Amino acid sequence: MRIIFAGTPVFAARALTSLLSAGYQIVLVLTQPDRPAGRGMKTQVSEVKKVAQAYDVPLLQPLTLKPEAIHAQLKAFGADVMVVAAYGLILPEAVLKIPRYGCLNIHASLLPRWRGAAPIQRAILAGDQKTGITIMQMDEGLDTGAMLLQHAIPIDPVETAQTLHDKLANLGAQSIIESLELLRLGKLTATPQDDAQACYAAKIQKKEAEIDWQLDADQIDRSIRALNPYPGAYTYLEGNILKIWQARVAKSDSGAAGEIIAAGSDGIIVSCGKGALILETVQKSGGRKMLVAEFLAGHSLQPGQFFSAVMSAGLLNE
Secondary structure (H helix, E strand, O other): OEEEEEEOOHHHHHHHHHHHHOOOEEEEEEOOOOEEEOOOOEEEOOHHHHHHHHOOOOEEOOOOOOOHHHHHHHHOOOOOEEEEEOOOOOOOHHHHOOOOOOEEEEEOOOOOOOEEOOHHHHHHHOOOOEEEEEEEEOOOOOOOOOEEEEEEEEOOOOOOHHHHHHHHHHHHHHHHHHHHHHHHOOOOOOEOOOHHHOOEEOOOOHHHHEOOOOOEHHHHHHHHHHOOOOOOEEEEEOOEEEEEEEEEEEOOOOOOOOEEEEEEOOEEEEEOOEOEEEEEEEEEOOOOOEEHHHHHHOOOOOOOOEEEOOOOOOOOOO
């Protein structure tokens, strides 16, 4: 089969690499344009572009897929199917109809649960016990197309968005190869989604990263894991931002929300709205990640101190 591949980040690059390594004929790769990123705002190329260049695959980086001139370019490749994974651009109806078998999307959830931009983070935040990959026949809706293949995996109690992303990226790469083989054999069957069971995985906003110590310890723990590595959960200590990268739920249940109960080499115990949390890996503003034992060597914390939601001047843009 002649395949057009559309994707941008690491999640998509894993699938593209697997397809190319397996000998599939990728006639064109679509990815987002190069853009400045990072603290130095240097121009960055997408992970998918790096793979395409390594395998010498034709590449297009349009700002949009709406122009008819783009449609004509895509038609010229005579694709049987388009594989889409975390591309980041909307595919108009005209583009969906170009490949003979349409467009197959690799989605990182068990649809219809968690349609949308942040299914991995939302699954952890919600306390889901499992998630997975859905290969979906794309239509004009937001992740509303018929399901072609699903594989589920458990969400470990200590799972972060990064570790779950890596597992799902590998599973997605395996699943699309399985789907294309079933398609080749004429054995790929479509199952409509039950819209009544659908929920939306909204894009993660930076404001969600501030820890609300009034919440249960379990909820805060999930938030810390779901927002690792981006944007990173944070709180305020004496008016300064402190990011929390790793914690675990404690058995302690005393003190007011946000109050430091104890601080030692094993962690900083903080009381929550219900239960308590032991902070294990932290990062002060402008510093590096460090274990609590190292952090406490330069910061004296006493029981009765509080993590605060009060922002001091000059920290609005941190």
